[in-house]
Amino acid sequence: MFSTKRSLDRILQIYKKEMRRQISKTTSVTNSDAMVPRLDQASTKSPQNDEAGPKKLLKLQKYHRYLSTLTTQEMPMATRGLAVSKDQSREFMACFPDIVRDLTETGKHIDVPEASKWLAKLLQYNVPNGRKNRGLATVLAYKMLEKKENLTPENIHLANMMGWCVEMFHTHQLLQNDIVEGTEMRRGAPCWYKHPEVGLTGISDAALVQAAMFSTLKRHFNNKSYYRTVLETFNEMLLKCSIGHFLENQMAKTDKPDLTLFTMEKYEAITKYKTSYHTFQMLVTLALLMTGVEDPETHRQAKTILLKMGEFFQTKTNFLDCFGDPAVTGKNGTDIQDGKCTWLAVVALQRATPKQRKFMEENYGSSDPEAVAKIRHLYEELQLPHTYSVFEAATYDLLRTQIQQVTRGLPHELFFKILDNIFRRSV
Numbered sequence: 001m002f003s004t005k006r007s008l009d010r011i012l013q014i015y016k017k018e019m020r021r022q023i024s025k026t027t028s029v030t031n032s033d034a035m036v037p038r039l040d041q042a043s044t045k046s047p048q049n050d051e052a053g054p055k056k057l058l059k060l061q062k063y064h065r066y067l068s069t070l071t072t073q074e075m076p077m078a079t080r081g082l083a084v085s086k087d088q089s090r091e092f093m094a095c096f097p098d099i100v101r102d103l104t105e106t107g108k109h110i111d112v113p114e115a116s117k118w119l120a121k122l123l124q125y126n127v128p129n130g131r132k133n134r135g136l137a138t139v140l141a142y143k144m145l146e147k148k149e150n151l152t153p154e155n156i157h158l159a160n161m162m163g164w165c166v167e168m169f170h171t172h173q174l175l176q177n178d179i180v181e182g183t184e185m186r187r188g189a190p191c192w193y194k195h196p197e198v199g200l201t202g203i204s205d206a207a208l209v210q211a212a213m214f215s216t217l218k219r220h221f222n223n224k225s226y227y228r229t230v231l232e233t234f235n236e237m238l239l240k241c242s243i244g245h246f247l248e249n250q251m252a253k254t255d256k257p258d259l260t261l262f263t264m265e266k267y268e269a270i271t272k273y274k275t276s277y278h279t280f281q282m283l284v285t286l287a288l289l290m291t292g293v294e295d296p297e298t299h300r301q302a303k304t305i306l307l308k309m310g311e312f313f314q315t316k317t318n319f320l321d322c323f324g325d326p327a328v329t330g331k332n333g334t335d336i337q338d339g340k341c342t343w344l345a346v347v348a349l350q351r352a353t354p355k356q357r358k359f360m361e362e363n364y365g366s367s368d369p370e371a372v373a374k375i376r377h378l379y380e381e382l383q384l385p386h387t388y389s390v391f392e393a394a395t396y397d398l399l400r401t402q403i404q405q406v407t408r409g410l411p412h413e414l415f416f417k418i419l420d421n422i423f424r425r426s427v
Contacts, residue, residue: 092136139156139163142286145414165217230286245274257340274314297408298409305402313422337367343388
């Protein structure tokens, strides 16, 4: 019934308007049926110390909707289990040593062996130690989009190589971001630049990873008809990520963040450019190109859904940064200290009273642990964990509806797998 682009866009606009109306309600509306916690739960008191682990989990589970970020008890059946098989993960990991060897041990740069040794150390420490969701999703997308007769060992190997190029792209972004943002931990280990022998030279190392990515692309794909378009895609994503970082950094030029700039429109723009394009659209775009699909409408339909998934993903990341357990996420959240324009901060400002807004202006962006704890408590006072659970459930349902409207031969199951992987994400 709603298969046309116009009807689908109308549904999306209605949904966005309603969600913004709901989350912009202030806490003066204490009996809002969309935002209040369960009536049989007592209100929480201001914590003197920051809480973590099981105590925080119990506290947040007082809200009547279970958050997928905190518990699996109430998660839909479709979200349980791995998005890819263990065999696929092993197959993917088995390709990485070949990439390192090709870049460092095949007679290249024999006059500077120390550089090859450093590159190998750089790649091995930073590239394969995350969840590898982006690379694995690239391979998954290719296998689901390609015709069965073309799923030869050679082509599957190429898909794995493309997946590792995507992982190197992401690593390049992380290496830069960690330095700019002063991040301490990444994937449960000290950030690369925190090692004494690295420091700010990590910027050059980020460029080295990017160069390794392009070298790998050339080695495996330069004789393919889609090679030029793939290169254009990677370059376009580099530009979009740079724009995203520019937008975010523009809001952090002073010691204290300017909260008047914290709007949902600004947040969505940062999210789209910094995260959504390269984390979601890029993967499926590359898979489509590898299978010979160049139809603009097919790419447009995929892009529409994948960018919305990217916003969902980033909002969940914001929530985990504040309320996630560092023992699980592998990093200590710093969005509050860094004064970032996050979903939580934007919604808090939308709902805050003048007194609460002044409180945020005084404490948001401070590295003082007491100020950070105060902001977290304000988020709970404004019922943001519950607000997020409403957003999460509504967005999940909307995306499933959008996926079901996709035409042009795109397999719905591919998008469902990517969506469910986000929904069950806890790190």
